[in-house]
Amino acid sequence: MMRIALLSNINLDFVIKSLKPTYDVFDSSGYGSWVSYALDWQSTLVDFAPQTIFLILDGNAMVAQANTLEEKRTILVQSINYIDSMIQIYRDAVFFVSTLDIRTDAVFAADEMRHSVVLMDEWEKLLDTRIQSNLRMHRFELRNLVEDVGRRTMYSFKMWYMGGIPFDLNGLKFIAQEITSCLHKLHTNRKKVLVLDLDNTLWGGVVGEDGYDQIVLGPSHIGAIYQDVQRIVKQMIPYGVLIAVVSKNNIDDIYEVFDKNPHMILAKSDFVDICANWEEKSDNLRMLAQKLNLGLDSFVFIDDNVVERESVRLRLPEVVVPDFPVDLAVLPQTIIDVYKQYFWSWTRTAEDWERTTFYQDAVARSNAHANATSMDAYLQSLETVISISVMQPNHVDRVYQLINKTNQFNTNTVRMDIVQITKYCEVPYNRIFVVHVKDKFGDAGLVAVVMLRIDHSDAVIDNFLMSCRVMGRQIEHAVIAQILDYLLTAGVTKVHASYAPTAKNKPVSDLWSNLRFTETESQLPIKSYVWQDSSYAKSTIHTIRWG
Secondary structure, X not given: OOEEEEEEOOOOHHHHHHHOOOOXXXXXXXXXXXXXXXXXXXXXXXHHOOOEEEEEOOHHXXXXXXXXXXXXXXXXXXXXXXXXXXXXHOOOOEEEEEOOOOOOOOOOOHHHOOHXXXXXXXXXXXXXXXXXXXXXXXXXXXXXXXXXXXXXXXXXXHHHHHHOOOEOHHHHHHHHHHHHHHHHHHHOXXXXXXXXXXXXXXXXXXXXXXXXXXXXXXXXXXXXXXHHHHHHHHHHHHHOOEEEEEXXXXXXHHHHHHHHOOOOOOOHHHOOEEEEEOOOHXXXXXXXXXXXXXXXXXXXXXOOXXXXXXXXXXXXXXXXOOXXXXXXXXXXXXXXXXXXXXXXXXXXXHHHHHHHHHHHHHHHHHHHHHHOOOHHHHHHHHOOEEEEEEOOHHHHHHHHHHHHHOOOOEOOOOOOOHHHHHHHHHOOOEEEEEEEEEEOOEEEEEEEEEEEEEEOOEEEEEEEEEOHHHOOOOHHHHHHHHHHHHHHHOOOOEEEEEEOOOOOOHHHOOHHHHOOOEEOOOOOOOEEXXXXXXXXXXXXXXXXXXX
């Protein structure tokens, strides 16, 4: 059971009790004691060793003892310094620190009413400064929650005077739900592909009957709903969400909409693939998964037609198929909710910005492969360049992403958070190597990670994982050959490796055998291997670079 701590400057016992059936929740010594936990290296919270700490702060309680704006600003800085101290004490914990909602429920002059907004904004700037330099820290969006729900719903004067609880019971439930949502997002792999229908999903009407210029799409009325949907979908792309189309339509009719309708927000270049025919949508989804070299459990499918949705649910249970709203006016919010539930990311990496291009290149490679005379001819034609280097600080976000979302090409599927990755590198003679790949179709970015430990003449490869978007191109052979070369130069004569089977990593079940490692006595289901004969195959089809 996950260990979490909920600390606050107000009474949140109700929230703590509601979380206890699901989580191991720390019993704090009082709702005003968060500062003491921030400064005490030998507290009961240290002994509890929380994996996640939520610090939910009430803005009014925080600045209650201050009279002037400057005094309140001083309290904000002092509070963020306490949080800095807490982060140093709890180095293994992930932090969620709340934004502030400061209510103007006292006597103010008109020109002082803006002070609460100033303070809330300044607190968020202080938080964001810390978050940018600390990957273990996230915002808990209390202010947004209050604004979405409304203060009259969130707060209760009676609860405050009776129990030191500023929130209404409904408000406390919303906070508990948001905490649960944060934990879910933190520990659930995000989906990768949003597959969309077109008619009555991205525009109103049926293009095959209405024509490109008569579909419902525009800046007002019903057309504005579909424009907003397209705008939201387009906003997802820089966050690494792959967008595709699976539609029962004529492809020429669809292209005519993209090329000629002036109200389109999305362009053809925004999609990794546009599949339009009259085949079963489940069959087209399977084909799309093969093209992209992704599992169907990475897909979310949006379609207005209930029959199509049920067909995909029955035939492809791995694919997430959300309900389509009956009220069309809430469709844009439904798309936002789909993003938050299935595609949410705490950080955005350089690879996220380019992910659509990466997979468009993958489709081009798939087509080239289909037309090649042989596998060797195909691989030679790619003109692949592989660059290997020791992980640097600017690689950590992407390495974290790969470690926690790679399933198919992952020898041991060891999930690690940012703290664990950093600690691994701090151990002498531990190495994390990162691999970049590019070819004539484009730059695939940082796509592979090798984690190893060196102990005199022995070395252990703790994990080798690679993005599915470069699988099937013999990248792994070239990478391991170079790693073995490196180890030999460092005086290593024996290299150990292992394979821990999961439901999804069967593609690497024979990896070490294929790389000329010898299987040794194993503790099943884990298989152990060793390499010690100085025999390995150097790549003749890839260009290799170090650094």
